[in-house]
């Protein structure tokens with residue numbers, strides 16, 4: 416029951432996988448929550464997430480009838496939401512004056528968002544879905560892995576306080592860019608590693624940064640480097656999820672510069 420209470424004081428978590436499973440199932444007797452049960456994210460990087468790795472998938476993401484309908488399988492309903500021109504179009508949202516956007520995918524977006532929330536010069540973060548084919552996707556939709564969306568974090572930063580390079584360094588440092596469509600136990604195209612750039616300058620910096628990072632690693636980096644596309648902000652309960660307390664109600668600090676280990680799912 417004392418799952419990760421230790422993490423609050425900075426030490427790592429020593430729970431066994433079975434106790435995690437018990438804890439999760441007991442906290443999810445409310446069936447309205449079950450449908451929102453996202454995959455249990457454990458970044459493969461042991462630095463951040465010290466949960467033991469298991470082969471047991473805790474998440475149960477089922478395609479909703481809604482999605483099947485929208486894909487044209489369930490009914491006569493036109494698949495208007497599969498019009499890929501909008502989701503594949505550019506992100507035309509505008510950052511606040513003097514600010515810039517950057518977009519990253521590095522596994523379950525809860526942990527990735529908290530990582531960037533803590534970076535000085537980052538003025539706003541949002542989690543969402545991008546790079547897929549479905550217009551206005553829901554969490555359930557992307558959970559199926561069939562819409563080809565990636566779970567991304569859109570970072571707004573003040574370039575006078577935080578260079579794009581800094582964001583890239585954080586990105587490399589906090590996830591494993593060598594596992595295709597996977598971070599730890601989270602497997603699926605929605606967990607792919609990606610840098611989605613907004614400007615030619617960002618693209619160039621990202622490419623050079625990737626090459627430098629590759630020199631340091633034995634395995635090949637599989638991170639995709641693509642233009643930022645339409646950003647679909649995720650449901651409100653996903654925003655700043657871990658800061659708000661995550662699944663277990665233990666709030667995690669989003670203070671700038673905070674180095675506490677991140678418990679990826681609460």
Ligand SMILES: *[C@@H]1O[C@H](CO)[C@@H](O)[C@H](O)[C@H]1NC(C)=O
Pocket residue numbers: 445447448
């Ligand atoms: C189940 O969850 C809903 C929504 O979160 C909540 O309103 C309701 O009180 C919960 N019921 C129980 C028995 O916990």
Ligand SMILES: *[C@@H]1O[C@H](CO)[C@@H](O)[C@H](O)[C@H]1NC(C)=O
Pocket residue numbers: 546563639641
């Ligand atoms: C999914 O999107 C990525 C770009 O983010 C692309 O490289 C890949 O080919 C797409 N997969 C499919 C099955 O369309």
